[in-house]
Amino acid sequence: MVDTNELLSLDDLHAAGSVRSGRKHVLSVLVENKPGVLTRVSGLFTRRGFNIDTLSVGPTDDERISRITLTLDGASQPIDQVTKQLHKLINVLKIKDLQPAETVARELALFKVSCDPQTRSEIRELAEVFRGKIVDIGKKSIIAEITGERSKIEAFEKLVRPYGLVEMIRTGEVAISRGREET
Amino acid sequence: MRAVDAIMECLKAEGVDVVFGYPGGANLPTYDAFYDAGIHHVLVRHEAGAGHAAEGYAKATGRVGVAFGTSGPGATNLVTPIMDAMMDSVPVVFFTGQVRTELLGTDGFQEADTIGITMPAVKHSFLITDPREIPRTIHEAFHIASTGRPGPVVVDLPMDLTKADIPYEPVTDVQLPGYQPRTAGNAKQIRQAARALAAARRPVFYTGGGVISAGAHESLRELVREGGFPITSTLMGLGAYPAPDPQWLGMLGMHGTRAANYAVDEADLLVAIGCRFDDRVTGKLSEFAPRAKYIHIDVDPAEISKNIPAHIPIVGDAKLILPKLLEDYRTLDADKARMDDWWQRIHTWQDRHPLSYEPGENGEIKPQQVIQAIYNVTGGEAIISSDVGQHQMWAAQYFHYPEPRRWINSGGLGTMGFGLPAAIGAQMGMPDMLNVVVTGDGSIQMNIQELATIRQENIPVKVVILNNGYLGMVRQWQELFWQERYSQVDMHTFGGEEAFPDFVKLADAYGIRGLRLTESASLEDDLRAAFEAEGPAFIDVRVTRDEKVYPMIAPGEAARNMVG
Ligand SMILES: Cc1ncc(C[n+]2csc(CCOP(=O)(O)OP(=O)(O)O)c2C)c(N)n1
Numbered sequence: 001m002v003d004t005n006e007l008l009s010l011d012d013l014h015a016a017g018s019v020r021s022g023r024k025h026v027l028s029v030l031v032e033n034k035p036g037v038l039t040r041v042s043g044l045f046t047r048r049g050f051n052i053d054t055l056s057v058g059p060t061d062d063e064r065i066s067r068i069t070l071t072l073d074g075a076s077q078p079i080d081q082v083t084k085q086l087h088k089l090i091n092v093l094k095i096k097d098l099q100p101a102e103t104v105a106r107e108l109a110l111f112k113v114s115c116d117p118q119t120r121s122e123i124r125e126l127a128e129v130f131r132g133k134i135v136d137i138g139k140k141s142i143i144a145e146i147t148g149e150r151s152k153i154e155a156f157e158k159l160v161r162p163y164g165l166v167e168m169i170r171t172g173e174v175a176i177s178r179g180r181e182e183t
Numbered sequence: 184m185r186a187v188d189a190i191m192e193c194l195k196a197e198g199v200d201v202v203f204g205y206p207g208g209a210n211l212p213t214y215d216a217f218y219d220a221g222i223h224h225v226l227v228r229h230e231a232g233a234g235h236a237a238e239g240y241a242k243a244t245g246r247v248g249v250a251f252g253t254s255g256p257g258a259t260n261l262v263t264p265i266m267d268a269m270m271d272s273v274p275v276v277f278f279t280g281q282v283r284t285e286l287l288g289t290d291g292f293q294e295a296d297t298i299g300i301t302m303p304a305v306k307h308s309f310l311i312t313d314p315r316e317i318p319r320t321i322h323e324a325f326h327i328a329s330t331g332r333p334g335p336v337v338v339d340l341p342m343d344l345t346k347a348d349i350p351y352e353p354v355t356d357v358q359l360p361g362y363q364p365r366t367a368g369n370a371k372q373i374r375q376a377a378r379a380l381a382a383a384r385r386p387v388f389y390t391g392g393g394v395i396s397a398g399a400h401e402s403l404r405e406l407v408r409e410g411g412f413p414i415t416s417t418l419m420g421l422g423a424y425p426a427p428d429p430q431w432l433g434m435l436g437m438h439g440t441r442a443a444n445y446a447v448d449e450a451d452l453l454v455a456i457g458c459r460f461d462d463r464v465t466g467k468l469s470e471f472a473p474r475a476k477y478i479h480i481d482v483d484p485a486e487i488s489k490n491i492p493a494h495i496p497i498v499g500d501a502k503l504i505l506p507k508l509l510e511d512y513r514t515l516d517a518d519k520a521r522m523d524d525w526w527q528r529i530h531t532w533q534d535r536h537p538l539s540y541e542p543g544e545n546g547e548i549k550p551q552q553v554i555q556a557i558y559n560v561t562g563g564e565a566i567i568s569s570d571v572g573q574h575q576m577w578a579a580q581y582f583h584y585p586e587p588r589r590w591i592n593s594g595g596l597g598t599m600g601f602g603l604p605a606a607i608g609a610q611m612g613m614p615d616m617l618n619v620v621v622t623g624d625g626s627i628q629m630n631i632q633e634l635a636t637i638r639q640e641n642i643p644v645k646v647v648i649l650n651n652g653y654l655g656m657v658r659q660w661q662e663l664f665w666q667e668r669y670s671q672v673d674m675h676t677f678g679g680e681e682a683f684p685d686f687v688k689l690a691d692a693y694g695i696r697g698l699r700l701t702e703s704a705s706l707e708d709d710l711r712a713a714f715e716a717e718g719p720a721f722i723d724v725r726v727t728r729d730e731k732v733y734p735m736i737a738p739g740e741a742a743r744n745m746v747g
């Protein structure tokens with residue numbers, strides 16, 4: 001008979017799962033393009049108390065499939081629970097937790113900023129530095145379009161705020177993995 | 184073929200022999216098809232009755248239960264059973280009528296957003312938008328309800344679409360790209376679990392309803408017996424391992440036995456199978472089995488590490504995993520003697536703290552005694568459907584379930600009013616079994632209208648009311664935790680000058696045999712006579728009014744601090 005303790009010590013077992021990663025996560029979720037799917041996803045988040053930072057939905061190259069891109073805070077919730085719960089939705093086909101280093105993420109934002117003839121050109125210059133575009137110019141306001149990672153958009157916001165930010169709209173991030181492999 | 188006739192064909196193809204339902208405007212076409220479809224339709228008296236009956240049928244047989252309701256109020260009346268089926272993972276397909284497609288979203292007569300209302304309460308749901316989809320959708324619904332972790336599926340049928348003519352061809356190839364429940368279980372993890380079991384000196388098996396859903400009770404029994412392991416189960420898991428038995432510790436959790444709770448508290452390895460670490464089981468989560476490593480086997484990956492992180496997670500079907508686990512365990516040739524001290528400790532707890540109660544005084548009947556009498560009279564050969572309250576806990580503690588699917592109750596949602604309709608379903612599914620409802624004076628009045636269904640179908644269920652005249656469980660909490668401020672718990676069914684309703688007369692009004700038992704000495708004989716007589720019986724047993732369920736882990740407390 002084998003001494004059972006030689007086989008495995010229970011002390012060597014470590015629990016896994018439900019860990020809080022402490023960083024931002026971008027989940028790319030492929031779903032069937034059917035009515036109500038977005039409601040199921042957002043309803044799940046409400047019910048389970050998961051917080052989404054941003055959510056964007058759009059078509060893919062396959063008309064039967066849509067892609068939902070979610071950004072969440074891995075410090076306030078266990079991401080593995082989030083993905084497991086999402087996977088239980090019948091209409092969810094695939095979920096990828098995109099690794100920051102291997103991901104290209106972009107967000108688009110429109111800023112409507114107050115201006116007078118003098119500040120107008122200053123704002124234009126700022127937008128240029130950010131590789132943004134001026135998409136509308138009025139007498140008292142100007143609209144700039146900025147695309148980039150979240151940090152870039154937030155940096156631009158900080159800079160134009162002092163001029164008087166009338167309003168701002170952001171799409172939420174979309175993301176795709178680098179390299180040949182599909183997201 | 185009319186779409187509604189195709190629905191009937193689909194039901195038959197799924198092997199459905201009985202459905203439970205209630206007609207209305209929006210499902211008139213479907214009811215026209217029922218007229219001569221050759222499917223037994225049980226007409227309930229409230230849609231909740233249909234839903235719970237479908238659940239009872241599913242729980243008793245393991246097959247998919249089916250319930251029908253009309254749009255609007257019919258559908259909203261089904262919400263409770265839908266949620267109930269979700270919480271207890273019961274395979275039921277709910278068909279709801281819906282207003283005509285052109286009226287959708289216009290607040291049409293009897294329109295309710297059934298898909299929206301039920302969304303957080305379903306495993307999945309379908310709104311039919313094209314009548315040609317109906318057959319495929321129905322088969323998908325049955326597939327989803329019955330596979331993986333079972334659960335409720337809603338199919339919402341707009342009236343105009345059910346009247347359409349469609350080409351019907353049998354569907355045999357259900358495939359859902361986003362739904363592939365995992366089955367086999369990772370071989371390495373199973374091996375690891377076997378090694379952990381062989382190393383454990385204080386192991387405990389903690390099993391839940393999932394073992395029963397998976398039909399894994401045989402393999403569980405084999406593994407536990409061969410290994411000589413102690414085993415406890417949740418409320419939902421009773422019967423998977425037969426009781427009584429030397430290795431059976433009784434139920435765990437809030438009203439579990441001390442032996443089971445203490446064993447879990449001191450365990451070095453917990454083998455959790457088909458269970459979900461519910462708060463009624465764990466008490467204070469951080470102090471649940473604090474010394475243990477966890478093996479967690481479940482078909483739903485989201486349950487693993489949801490409440491407590493597992494050390495050895497195994498996702499899959501317990502029916503496939505447990506035989507492999509046993510096989511691996513055998514090869515390790517573990518020495519049973521390693522658990523000698525452990526068993527000794529468990530036996531001490533068992534000897535010191537058996538379930539017990541003070542016998543009634545002056546011929547008074549104790550509620551626990553009623554359950555013991557039911558057990559003695561039936562020898563355990565009965566399906567017990569229970570309602571929710573103290574009586575439910577006593578039925579879990581004092582009836583010993585020798586087989587799975589003999590104990591039917593609402594565990595997760597705790598739905599009063601579940602018992603009677605569930606027993607109707609259980610009896611329809613298992614016509615040769617004796618079906619007994621254990622209920623309370625409060626619960627029975629929540630779906631008492633189903634006595635008419637019982638009468639109409641001549642369903643021979645025996646309803647035993649543990650009549651304490653109180654919402655006893657609530658009263659117990661008020662006594663223990665709210666300074667005996669008894670607020671709104673006196674049901675006036677027992678005590679005082681005129682108890683109402685008179686359950687015996689009520690039964691009589693329905694044309695069902697009613698009787699009242701008040702004598703402790705003849706209790707067992709009286710019950711036997713009532714069970715042996717043909718047809719249904721409605722039995723008002725007057726029991727001690729202020730009895731409490733013990734032992735108890737107070738909410739949020741640790742198991743080792745059980746009281747009573
Ligand atoms: C639909 C519903 N409403 C309320 C409750 C809360 N509740 C739990 S047990 C209970 C008392 C049940 O009374 P009774 O059926 O007489 O059973 P007893 O506890 O007296 O045995 C109540 C009100 C519930 N579980 N379900």
Ligand SMILES: [Mg+2]
Binds near residue numbers: 572654
């Ligand atoms: Mg009562």
